[in-house]
Amino acid sequence: MENNILVIGGTGKTGRRVAEKLIKLNQNVRIGSRNNSPSFDWENTTTYSEALKGIDRAYITYYPDLAVPGAKEAINTLTEIALKSGLEKVVLLSGKGEKEAEACEEIVANSGLNYTLVRASWFNQNFSESFFLDPILAGHVELPMAAAEIPFVDADDIAEAVVKVLLDDSYNNQTITITGPRKLTFREAIQEISNQTKKSINFRDVTLDNYIKSMKNAGLPKDYVWLIGYLFKEVLGNHENQIVSNDIEKVIGRKAVDFSEFVKKTTQTGVWNQSIVSSL
Numbered sequence: 001m002e003n004n005i006l007v008i009g010g011t012g013k014t015g016r017r018v019a020e021k022l023i024k025l026n027q028n029v030r031i032g033s034r035n036n037s038p039s040f041d042w043e044n045t046t047t048y049s050e051a052l053k054g055i056d057r058a059y060i061t062y063y064p065d066l067a068v069p070g071a072k073e074a075i076n077t078l079t080e081i082a083l084k085s086g087l088e089k090v091v092l093l094s095g096k097g098e099k100e101a102e103a104c105e106e107i108v109a110n111s112g113l114n115y116t117l118v119r120a121s122w123f124n125q126n127f128s129e130s131f132f133l134d135p136i137l138a139g140h141v142e143l144p145m146a147a148a149e150i151p152f153v154d155a156d157d158i159a160e161a162v163v164k165v166l167l168d169d170s171y172n173n174q175t176i177t178i179t180g181p182r183k184l185t186f187r188e189a190i191q192e193i194s195n196q197t198k199k200s201i202n203f204r205d206v207t208l209d210n211y212i213k214s215m216k217n218a219g220l221p222k223d224y225v226w227l228i229g230y231l232f233k234e235v236l237g238n239h240e241n242q243i244v245s246n247d248i249e250k251v252i253g254r255k256a257v258d259f260s261e262f263v264k265k266t267t268q269t270g271v272w273n274q275s276i277v278s279s280l
Helices: 016-023 044-051 071-085 097-108 133-138 155-167 184-195 206-218 222-235 247-252 259-267
Strands: 004-008 028-032 057-060 088-094 114-120 141-142 174-178 204-207
Touching: 004 016, 004 044, 004 204, 016 028, 016 133, 016 155, 028 133, 044 071, 044 155, 057 071, 071 088, 071 097, 071 174, 088 097, 088 155, 114 155, 133 141, 141 206, 155 247, 174 247, 184 204, 184 259
Parallel strands: 004 028, 004 057, 057 088, 088 114, 114 174, 141 204
Antiparallel strands: none
């Protein structure tokens, strides 16, 4: 059955993967982004109605994170408009162990829409497509919370699970927790990348205060600095975020991609051997 599906954040880590998989399944996909037509802009609520027009289902990712101020209000407005527009179902990507994200989950759950909540752990792709990439390329990674054990999850696994629950109504009104199959510390993750790429990468544990100070000194935006600080302090410090889930196996019928598999596959792309570029 063909559906008209809005993928909000359709150019992001999970969004573009979800869109690609849906297109392969002959679904009609509309990318929700500022540059698309009709455009979708989280900061401009007047764009919501047009983006939702004629849409059956939607995948929602909030940029930069559901924890940031303004997210709850935006999610509330979107779900209200979606309900009025006749949307059948939404799938919300949420953060595992984020209290603020759970407030957004409640809004979706109480919206009157059919929904599935997908709580995801930290992405493997943070090491290859995001804020850990430049330090890896420089061969020197400094991170706080070095002892935290994280079940890093692959963005392709998230996308595959999202597509399944988006199209399959047997997952309506459920919460799916997506993690990798084992826990690693940042030091262990960096060591795996170093071993596979045969690239010397030094890892240094720093305090969260010093890490935040270094981000400020680098001239990074205040909102970005706040968010990264929040994710380290509140999320990695939350024991719940360190629990491995087997929901991915239940949903897509196979084991989650192990971090070592991700490292081996990503090494073959050469992304960790390129010249230093800005990944922020």
